[in-house]
Amino acid sequence: MATARTLPVQNALQLQRARQRRRQTIVTAIALAIIIAAWLIGYANTGSSDAGPYVKNVLPGADRIETRRDLYVGYQGDTLVGYAQVGTASGYGGPVEVLVGIDPDGNITGAQIVGHKETPGFFRLIGRENFLAQFVGLSYKDPMQLGDDIDRVSGATFSAEGVARSIREAVRDLSTSELNASVPAEHRSIKFGIPEATLIALFVVSYFLHKTRRKNVKHYGRWAVMLTGIVVLGFLYNKPFTLSNVVSLLAGFWPDWQDNLYWFLLLGGIFSVTFIQGKNPYCSWFCPFGGVQEILGSFTGAKVYRPRSIYTKLQWAQRVLAFGAIVAGLALRMPGAASYEPFGTLFNLKGSWPQWVLLVLVMLASLVIYRPWCNYICPLGPVVDYVGEVRHWAKDAWKNGKARFSNKAS
Known part of the structure; x- marks a missing residue:
């Protein structure tokens, strides 16, 4: 039972949280408006190349x-x-x-x-x-x-x-x-192979491991899932989740689903599981690049680096960087320009010298700081967090709607 002394403290915390929620809602709405404006600018400047x-x-x-x-x-x-x-x-x-x-x-x-x-x-x-x-x-x-x-x-x-x-x-x-030729029907099969099967398995296994209360099963299962992601999605097939995927989705540049089923399974799985479960299964469980950082950190005992004085600023810098890349990609109608991740450089050992420099710096930092790229630079974390924010709005709207309905019924 709350005492007279603790009630003012609780009320102050509730007011502070309410203000933070309002600020976050306003910032999110402004960001959405800017993204829509960038999309319209890009669409207006779209035209076919002179062939x-x-x-x-x-x-x-x-x-x-x-x-x-x-x-x-x-x-x-x-x-x-x-x-x-x-x-x-x-x-x-x-x-x-x-x-x-x-x-x-x-x-x-x-x-x-x-x-x-x-x-x-x-x-x-x-x-x-x-x-x-x-x-x-x-x-x-x-x-x-x-x-x-x-x-x-x-x-x-x-x-x-x-x-x-x-x-x-x-x-x-x-x-x-032009030739009045009788063109044969295009027989196309759905391309489903090892990458697609592995991706589905990783989503399913990580979902159930996340729900288990057996710590050993969750710990060793997560490592098995992470290593599978590194080997199969990373080094064998080089198919990680990148910001280009997100910008392509927003810009409407959807590839043909029969030939690119992996693309749809990846984005659909990440967004749907995050929306339903409230957790991002990809980044924390089987992202190949995140897994490599975590393995390097496990050799040296790397710790999470969250200095109170600048941690919030680092988070906002990560969000602003991701947001700027998305806006630029949409305005230029060039999703590839939005991606600044060094994933491909690591997994296929090909890239420009800036990509190699960035990759080496991230790998060295991983020996000291737990997942430095994931926590402070990666643009995908803020993107998936936004999905979680939409989930929160939907839950609040559902609860408020049920409450109004119950009040009217009573």
Whole structure:
């Protein structure tokens, strides 16, 4: 029972919490308004790339080009060389625009990327492996599927699939509209393999381990889950959760679900479990990058660093950094530009020198501080926290609605 002395203290704490909640609500509303404004700016500045200067590259031999809206027709003298058109599909960081040329028989004569929102690193991989050259000579009758008649690009699967789908759509559209060809139906299977199965298993296992009260089971189970995430999602397949995924989702650059089921399982799992359970299973249980930091810290006994004087400021700096990256990604319509995580550098050992410097600094800091990237820099923590905030609003609205209904009924 509260005494007369403790009641004023409790009332003061309740008032303080209420003020904090109001400030947090106001800040969240302002942030949402800015994000919407950035989305509108990016959408207003969206336009197709000018493919005209590249037409002769995909229609070799053409000395004259006629333009009919989005269609290019190439001639050598009076002889028809072929047709060219831009195909568009979503890759890892957003739309990929590929100019494709075909001859009068429906065979691909050339393909060139004329616009994209991907990071330069992904397209360096595609260029290094001469990915586009594989399509030359194929026709609208060929499947043009990764892993079938087109080789995959290790470390750039999403980007490669975006390019392949852009080419498929352009070739099929040209063959139908200009050649009056009977294009065979596109038989597409859902790509479900080891990464997708592992991801589902990790979500399920971490959910039940989180609920168990047996400390040893939870402790060793969490380490098993974390190591699986590092090996499978990190080093074997290099498929971590990045800020580019979030910005792509917000910008509406959703990849094709049959070819990118992993993408939907990852984002859907994180947001739905966080909303239902109130806990983020990915970051704390099986994020590959977080797991590597935790393993390094376990060798030296790294501790959580939360100095009272600056901890709140560090949290706000992390939120502002994540928020600025999201706003920039939406305003520029370039999700790849929003991602500043060094995940790929660690798991595929490829990256620019700033990424290598950042990675080395984080790894060294992990020997002293428990998960320094996760706690003070990673943009995904604030994003998932926002989902938790929406969950809190929904619960409050549900409780208030039930209370009003009960009062009216009584």
